[in-house]
Amino acid sequence: xxxxxxxxTIVDVARxxxxxxxxxSSALRGESGVSAASRDAIAAAVESLGYRSNGWAQxxxxxxxxxxxxxxxxxxxxxxxxxxxxxxxxxxxxGFEVILSHGRRDRDVLRARLGALIDLGVDAVIAVTGHLSxxxxxxxxxxxxxxxxxxxxxxxxxVGWVRNDDEAGARLAAEHLRERGHERIAFAFGSGRPATLxxxxxxxxxxxxxxxxxxxxxxxxxxxxAVADDGVSAVFAANDRIAAQIVAEAADRGIRVPDDLAVVxxxxxxxxxxxxxxxxxxxxxxxxxxxxxxAQALAQLQGGAPRAxxxxxxxxxxxxxxxx
Amino acid sequence: xxxxxxxxTIVDVARxxxxxxxxxSSALRGESGVSAASRDAIAAAVESLGYRSNGWAQxxxxxxxxxxxxxxxxxxxxxxxxxxxxxxxxxxxxGFEVILSHGRRDRDVLRARLGALIDLGVDAVIAVTGHLSxxxxxxxxxxxxxxxxxxxxxxxxxVGWVRNDDEAGARLAAEHLRERGHERIAFAFGSGRPATLxxxxxxxxxxxxxxxxxxxxxxxxxxxxAVADDGVSAVFAANDRIAAQIVAEAADRGIRVPDDLAVVxxxxxxxxxxxxxxxxxxxxxxxxxxxxxxAQALAQLQGGAPRAxxxxxxxxxxxxxxxx
DNA sequence: CTGAAAGCGCTTACAG
DNA sequence: CTGAAAGCGCTTACAG
Numbered sequence: 001x002x003x004x005x006x007x008x009t010i011v012d013v014a015r016x017x018x019x020x021x022x023x024x025s026s027a028l029r030g031e032s033g034v035s036a037a038s039r040d041a042i043a044a045a046v047e048s049l050g051y052r053s054n055g056w057a058q059x060x061x062x063x064x065x066x067x068x069x070x071x072x073x074x075x076x077x078x079x080x081x082x083x084x085x086x087x088x089x090x091x092x093x094x095g096f097e098v099i100l101s102h103g104r105r106d107r108d109v110l111r112a113r114l115g116a117l118i119d120l121g122v123d124a125v126i127a128v129t130g131h132l133s134x135x136x137x138x139x140x141x142x143x144x145x146x147x148x149x150x151x152x153x154x155x156x157x158x159v160g161w162v163r164n165d166d167e168a169g170a171r172l173a174a175e176h177l178r179e180r181g182h183e184r185i186a187f188a189f190g191s192g193r194p195a196t197l198x199x200x201x202x203x204x205x206x207x208x209x210x211x212x213x214x215x216x217x218x219x220x221x222x223x224x225x226a227v228a229d230d231g232v233s234a235v236f237a238a239n240d241r242i243a244a245q246i247v248a249e250a251a252d253r254g255i256r257v258p259d260d261l262a263v264v265x266x267x268x269x270x271x272x273x274x275x276x277x278x279x280x281x282x283x284x285x286x287x288x289x290x291x292x293x294x295a296q297a298l299a300q301l302q303g304g305a306p307r308a309x310x311x312x313x314x315x316x317x318x319x320x321x322x323x324x
Numbered sequence: 325x326x327x328x329x330x331x332x333t334i335v336d337v338a339r340x341x342x343x344x345x346x347x348x349s350s351a352l353r354g355e356s357g358v359s360a361a362s363r364d365a366i367a368a369a370v371e372s373l374g375y376r377s378n379g380w381a382q383x384x385x386x387x388x389x390x391x392x393x394x395x396x397x398x399x400x401x402x403x404x405x406x407x408x409x410x411x412x413x414x415x416x417x418x419g420f421e422v423i424l425s426h427g428r429r430d431r432d433v434l435r436a437r438l439g440a441l442i443d444l445g446v447d448a449v450i451a452v453t454g455h456l457s458x459x460x461x462x463x464x465x466x467x468x469x470x471x472x473x474x475x476x477x478x479x480x481x482x483v484g485w486v487r488n489d490d491e492a493g494a495r496l497a498a499e500h501l502r503e504r505g506h507e508r509i510a511f512a513f514g515s516g517r518p519a520t521l522x523x524x525x526x527x528x529x530x531x532x533x534x535x536x537x538x539x540x541x542x543x544x545x546x547x548x549x550a551v552a553d554d555g556v557s558a559v560f561a562a563n564d565r566i567a568a569q570i571v572a573e574a575a576d577r578g579i580r581v582p583d584d585l586a587v588v589x590x591x592x593x594x595x596x597x598x599x600x601x602x603x604x605x606x607x608x609x610x611x612x613x614x615x616x617x618x619a620q621a622l623a624q625l626q627g628g629a630p631r632a633x634x635x636x637x638x639x640x641x642x643x644x645x646x647x648x
Numbered sequence: 649c650t651g652a653a654a655g656c657g658c659t660t661a662c663a664g
Numbered sequence: 665c666t667g668a669a670a671g672c673g674c675t676t677a678c679a680g
Contacts, residue, residue, distance in 0.1 A: 009673055020651045025675060033649055055445045057673035060380040061656045075408060081399045097440055100424035104409060116421055121379045248600040276572040333657055344667045349659060357665055381657035385672045
């Protein structure tokens with residue numbers, strides 16, 4: 001069979017098997033009331049013709065696509081891989097196919113992709129991103145069952161929501177450092193996102209004389225100055241990338257991690273294992289969060305009301321916070 | 325409009341605008357012969373009803389989906405991001421929508437996803453992976469225009485192919501190290517993939533007394549031993565991950581990079597900028613490769629024969645290979 | 649257990 | 665410039 005030939009349809013199969021196309025449809029969909037003889041004849045015809053169902057027709061007539069669209073902020077983020085895998089495992093188990101799309105770190109692109117996914121006709125969308133506005137989420141949620149994984153500014157009631165408990169995670173980080181005897185603990189961040197702010201606020205509550213450094217504005221250098229001049233001996237970074245950057249620049253300046261500066265990151269991404277010393281980091285149960293998101297999408301598809309789920313993080317200890 | 329209501333169709337628009345549904349279809353597709361009055365009435369009806377075209381019906385009847393499927397080995401690989409962006413830019417320019425799928429580093433999953441993408445009904449598939457067999461590529465290529473980006477064992481004539489020139493890239497790396505005065509240059513690798521083998525073979529041709537280390541089998545430790553015992557002063561790693569691992573373990577053992585050991589990686593991924601010292605690395609023109617892949621897919625769609633394209637790599641110098 | 653009919657929401661000729 | 669008809673490849677009742 002080359003691509004030039006006309007693709008066989010259910011009518012071709014019916015003719016070859018000597019039955020009606022309705023019966024072929026029944027057999028193909030695995031319905032019960034089909035005689036063994038017909039079933040065999042149909043299977044043989046399908047095989048010899050190389051028949052494959054036309055998905056567009058199937059979706060048009062059935063009114064459902066069995067497709068769930070997953071929208072990512074961008075492709076580069078190792079953080080989301082396990083979430084996607086969790087979604088996919090749950091989707092496969094429920095008979096759904098997953099298609100991915102991503103916003104390339106650009107809000108306009110992200111919004112366009114969300115619209116494209118819905119226009120395509122997916123049955124539900126899971127947006128693994130914190131970069132959609134409440135209005136955007138609400139508008140999309142009117143058109144399709146929608147679940148957000150992450151922490152946008154605000155999530156409308158009509159939209160499902162899965163996130164980790166940033167406050168609990170920040171507490172794990174701060175208390176870990178305090179237990180190790182650190183008193184002057186800094187916070188390093190690189191955005192004003194809600195997840196970051198939640199982590200920072202918890203940090204502020206738990207630490208005496210908070211010292212905060214914005215790495216976008218030379219904060220890394222100022223932080224390392226403070227290690228030398230101000231007795232700062234530990235830093236809680238809002239994510240692993242920032243933590244890795246601090247470890248790298250500390251090395252550039254001869255500041256030893258963890259002896260001179262203990263470092264804790266957030267997200268427990270692969271990066272935490274690739275740098276030296278390895279990063280102690282707060283881990284989100286990403287696979288579980290993905291499965292929960294898919295479960296919520298399914299529940300909405302069956303008429304259930306959107307709900308919110310907050311996952312508990314845990315601390316993964318590595319050398320960056322300990323006397324290795 | 326809530327999700328419970330029936331979604332408006334072209335017939336609803338026709339009724340509201342007081343015209344036939346054929347005319348609505350013409351107007352919506354931007355055909356020329358529609359009066360301004362009708363056009364306005366239709367636009368107003370579309371607006372007030374919140375009409376959106378049903379993609380499944382459109383695709384069924386038009387026989388094309390304007391969708392290209394992009395298949396990735398896995399999501400985790402920073403290497404492929406720029407390739408995907410290159411594909412997407414070219415796709416958008418040509419009026420195509422891109423949907424992504426990935427194999428989760430598992431060949432069976434990869435093959436299943438490829439089949440699912442084709443069954444879905446995409447117009448073309450671009451497989452950004454080196455992990456499909458010649459037979460798998462040939463079978464898929466019979467069903468849909470197919471372009472591979474990467475270096476699988478063998479690519480059938482009937483399938484388009486875009487890759488970088490691994491031999492040239494390896495030459496850049498080896499000659500860079502030799503120009504810096506290194507005589508005992510090692511090669512570190514972690515797979516037997518064709519791209520790796522090509523890089524290794526070129527390395528062998530250019531270096532006296534090749535020393536090769538498989539990092540899966542304790543090669544990193546043996547390599548670092550050789551730095552101490554055997555005068556090895558430089559290493560060409562088959563990719564940035566391996567290079568980063570060597571830099572990390574060198575640091576663990578007090579071996580200074582680049583003073584005791586110069587390191588060159590391959591792919592120029594983000595990782596190269598995140599570790600210290602930064603990695604000198606061979607860069608593939610990934611955006612260009614993605615654009616070329618989409619151009620090839622388009623050409624095949626218009627009846628053109630599949631072709632092969634080999635992109636020229638270049639060396640990006642950072643501190644890991646120089647006297648910083 | 650099986651088949652004929654109607655219909656999903658569009659586009660595509662074709663006639664006027 | 666516009667409309668009526670046929671058809672894309674399926675599924676869904678419904679009758680037998």
